Amino acid sequence: MTQRPSDGFGARLAYYRKLSGLSAERLSQRVPISRAVISNIENGRKRDITIDEMLALAWALDIPPVALALPLEQPNVFIETARGEARTESARAHSAIDWFITGKKPGSAASPQQMIAMTRLRMLRDYYSSRSQLTRAETAISKGDQSANWAAIVEEQKSRLRDLTEELTGLGIDLTYYKIDETGLPDGDD
Structure with missing residues (x-):
């Protein structure tokens, strides 16, 4: 049933x-x-x-x-x-x-739209993971933590974020950080 x-x-x-x-x-x-x-x-x-x-x-x-x-x-x-x-x-x-x-439909080959959606999801996860790692490294530097080469991590993550931002923007992803009262919709659509 x-x-x-x-x-x-x-x-x-x-x-x-x-x-x-x-x-x-x-x-x-x-x-x-x-x-x-x-x-x-x-x-x-x-x-x-x-x-x-x-x-x-x-x-x-x-x-x-x-x-x-x-x-x-x-x-x-x-x-x-x-x-x-x-x-x-x-x-x-x-x-x-x-x-x-x-996002993988069982028993079928990936369609172009599925591949685009999965690419967007993967890249968004990568983007926010890189942002998190960057924040962690910057915080460690500000606290004087010397347990790792935080400066190298900062540079690596900034480079990764630049690349991801360019790729995501090319895929039509809006990475604008909106304020809590903004909708991100064009005028008249909220």
């Missing part, structure tokens, strides 16, 4: 909410979702969860979004992955979980 990905979303939400020691009321204070809506999600009365809601809930519960989106507790169940006029596609949950995490 094939399940929809949203089947069990409410039960997963309730499980992680309780595991976090939160009441529905306390969780609602952390997200832009009312206690009644959280209750309706958990009881299966609300199944049309938006990406905004899923991310807010996962963030507030300190879990990866995939833990709410897909049935980690039933890795061998079949879930519906696509429904068209002529057919419905499905995959085992563990394959969909792996795809959700890695």
Whole structure:
């Protein structure tokens, strides 16, 4: 039997909410979702969860979004992955979980769009890892730490960041650091 990905979303939400020691009321204070809506999600009365809601809930519960989106507790169940006029596609949950995490669709060769998306993800991880290493090295220098050649690490990471910035910009990635009240959207789109 094939399940929809949203089947069990409410039960997963309730499980992680309780595991976090939160009441529905306390969780609602952390997200832009009312206690009644959280209750309706958990009881299966609300199944049309938006990406905004899923991310807010996962963030507030300190879990990866995939833990709410897909049935980690039933890795061998079949879930519906696509429904068209002529057919419905499905995959085992563990394959969909792996795809959700890695971006690699099970049983198929990488498509051009998949390769572009995976390249963007890999480069973004590299970029933020380099930024973190740079910050760590600069902090070590400012504290007088001499346990490593921090100056060389700073130069290496700055060079790496310049290269990554150029490549990411070429891929259409906006690396602008926005203030908390800025949306990053063109005027009129917020």
